Amino acid sequence: MKKYIFLLILFSSFTAWSQDKADKKVQLKPELSIAFVSHIYLGDNYLSKGHKQLAIGALLKLNILRYQQFLLAFEYEKTTLQVDDFEIGGNIDKTNINTFRGILSYRISESNKIVFDPHLKFGSVDLRQKNGSKFYGNQQGNTLGFGTDIFYKLNKTYILFSNIGYNYYFFRVNTTNEFVDYFNHASSLNITIGLKIN
Amino acid sequence: MKKTLLLLVALFFLSCEIEYDGETKLVVKGKVLLENNLPLSNHEVKLFVRRESSSIPFIFYVPSETNFVGKATTNENGDYTMVIPKPKSNYNEIIIEINSNSPYHKRQIRNIDSDDFSNFELNIGTEKLFQRENLANLYINLNQVNANFQFLNINYIGDYTDEIKYFKPLSDEYIDYFDNLSKLVKKNQELVIQWEVRNNSTNIVSTFEELLIIDEQESIQFTINY
Numbered sequence: 001m002k003k004y005i006f007l008l009i010l011f012s013s014f015t016a017w018s019q020d021k022a023d024k025k026v027q028l029k030p031e032l033s034i035a036f037v038s039h040i041y042l043g044d045n046y047l048s049k050g051h052k053q054l055a056i057g058a059l060l061k062l063n064i065l066r067y068q069q070f071l072l073a074f075e076y077e078k079t080t081l082q083v084d085d086f087e088i089g090g091n092i093d094k095t096n097i098n099t100f101r102g103i104l105s106y107r108i109s110e111s112n113k114i115v116f117d118p119h120l121k122f123g124s125v126d127l128r129q130k131n132g133s134k135f136y137g138n139q140q141g142n143t144l145g146f147g148t149d150i151f152y153k154l155n156k157t158y159i160l161f162s163n164i165g166y167n168y169y170f171f172r173v174n175t176t177n178e179f180v181d182y183f184n185h186a187s188s189l190n191i192t193i194g195l196k197i198n
Numbered sequence: 199m200k201k202t203l204l205l206l207v208a209l210f211f212l213s214c215e216i217e218y219d220g221e222t223k224l225v226v227k228g229k230v231l232l233e234n235n236l237p238l239s240n241h242e243v244k245l246f247v248r249r250e251s252s253s254i255p256f257i258f259y260v261p262s263e264t265n266f267v268g269k270a271t272t273n274e275n276g277d278y279t280m281v282i283p284k285p286k287s288n289y290n291e292i293i294i295e296i297n298s299n300s301p302y303h304k305r306q307i308r309n310i311d312s313d314d315f316s317n318f319e320l321n322i323g324t325e326k327l328f329q330r331e332n333l334a335n336l337y338i339n340l341n342q343v344n345a346n347f348q349f350l351n352i353n354y355i356g357d358y359t360d361e362i363k364y365f366k367p368l369s370d371e372y373i374d375y376f377d378n379l380s381k382l383v384k385k386n387q388e389l390v391i392q393w394e395v396r397n398n399s400t401n402i403v404s405t406f407e408e409l410l411i412i413d414e415q416e417s418i419q420f421t422i423n424y
Contacts, residue, residue: 087270089223090282091245129220129283134265137220137283175223176318179281183223 029071031063033161035194039079047097047169047186050089051081057097059192071105071117083129088179093131099143100124115159117149125169139183141171151196163192214288216249216263222284224315226268228322230276230296233357233384237276238327241300244269246293247285284312294322302327303382309364328359328384334412338379338391339421347424350394350403356412357384387412395424 039055041048057079065072077099083092101123108116127139147165154160166189173183226245230238245268253259268280285292292310297303305325314320336358340349358381383389389410396403410420 086268087279088281090280091266091269127220134215135218136267137218139220171221173221173223174318175281176225179223179225 025067027066029063029066031073031196031198033059033061033063033194033196035059035061035161035163035192037077037079037163037190037192039167039188039190041081041186041188043185043187044182045186046089046183047081047095047188049182050083050085051095052084055079055081055097055188059194061103069107069110071103071107071119073103073105073119075099075101075103075121075123077101088182090129090136091131092129092136094129096128096130098126098128101143105149113153115149115151115153117151119147119149119165121145121147121165121167125171127171139171139173141169141184143167143169147190157198159196159198161192161194161196163190165190165192214260216247216265216289217286218267218283219286220283223281223318224284224312225319226280226282226294226322227319228278228294229324230272230278231324231326232302233326233328233332235326237272237274238297238302239272239274239276241272241297241302242269243272243278243280243297244295245280245282246295247282247289248291248293249289296325297327301329301331303330303333303359304361305359306362307365308362309366309368314365322365325363326359328357328382332385333359333382334385334415335417336381336383336389336410336412337417337419339419340379341421341423343423346397346399348396348398349422349424350396352378352391352393352422354381354383354389354391356387356389358382358389383412383418385412385414391420391422393422393424 035058037057037059039057040053041051041055057077059075059077061073061075063071063073079097081095081097083089083095101121103119103121105117105119108118122144123142125141125143129136129138145165145167147163150162152160167187169186171184173180175183228243230241230243232238244266246264247267248264249262251260251262268282270278270280272278291308294307294310296305305327307322310320338352342349360381362377389412390407391410392405392407394403394405412418
């Protein structure tokens with residue numbers, strides 16, 4: 001998945017440069033955002049019932065391309081959850097969730113001090129489980145979601161950044177029929193606060 | 199060059215530890231009852247994955263490793279369910295341990311591996327625990343008096359248990375044979391001991407039986423002359 005994201009960035013960059021010269025419609029617009037993210041996991045599943053709420057993590061988001069009001073970005077997020085239910089999931093201490101996403105946003109009201117970027121996101125997710133230094137394997141899957149970024153311009157360079165979103169996760173765990181849905185589906189609401197650098 | 203290769207091989211094995219497949223979850227279920235068949239509720243059951251040490255003298259040494267992978271608590275019916283990530287191939291056995299610290303005797307179910315699971319599930323069945331104070335140690339001493347006779351096996355009829363139960367017979371029959379010569383037996387009962395002996399000169403197998411009165415003693419020795 002990481003390979004595909006890299007190739008997409010590369011391809012998009014070339015497209016941007018070539019089209020930038022031609023009609024200035026697709027532009028390379030690098031913007032970096034760094035933020036803390038907090039998830040509340042919902043429903044009857046392993047992430048929600050098997051872990052302590054709430055989960056705190058960090059993310060790095062890079063806006064790459066802009067076409068009129070549409071923006072393309074990529075995001076890496078790492079969230080750590082403390083395992084609460086040892087019976088269903090094993091004697092495991094914590095779960096690290098690594099997420100790589102591509103994000104397609106639409107920018108609203110750019111002239112104002114407050115800017116909204118509603119978006120759709122899709123990517124890959126990797127759950128890594130540990131007890132102390134002992135690694136107990138990983139679970140891979142995909143995630144899709146929607147939400148909105150809210151920006152408050154502090155000055156030309158720094159922008160206060162917040163995000164509210166809904167995320168759905170699909171995993172590929174093989175287990176009994178009793179637990180397959182419990183491990184393979186999850187959803188979360190996220191709230192993010194950070195800083196964007198132009 | 200050879201030395202470097204050996205060193206690399208040694209380092210490779212040193213770094214080997216039990217690995218797990220996080221995308222395959224194994225489910226273990228079972229039930230725990232007391233000696234009077236009432237369910238034992240709110241008791242901890244643990245699951246360990248163990249690997250024995252291995253070595254090639256002067257080349258490498260991999261120490262033994264035991265991972266405490268699963269734990270569960272029995273419900274009001276004595277039932278428990280544990281879900282664990284599947285251990286990969288570099289391990290020897292899965293061990294389920296019931297009740298290591300309580301008024302009841304410890305029970306370990308050993309010699310389990312991931313091939314024993316059917317559709318990712320293994321039902322251990324019902325395990326019965328006795329109060330420690332109600333149990334005595336019975337030791338069977340074998341005394342061969344006729345060189346032609348060979349002791350084959352022994353069975354017990356009555357209330358008895360073991361701290362260790364093998365989920366499937368051990369490949370090493372020698373350990374299984376001697377393991378059967380000591381039991382935890384319930385005090386104040388009449389226990390029937392049956393054993394088989396083969397006469398190697400005639401190839402005839404004979405079965406013997408004896409009634410043993412178990413009283414309040416903590417330790418009982420019983421000698422079988424054959």
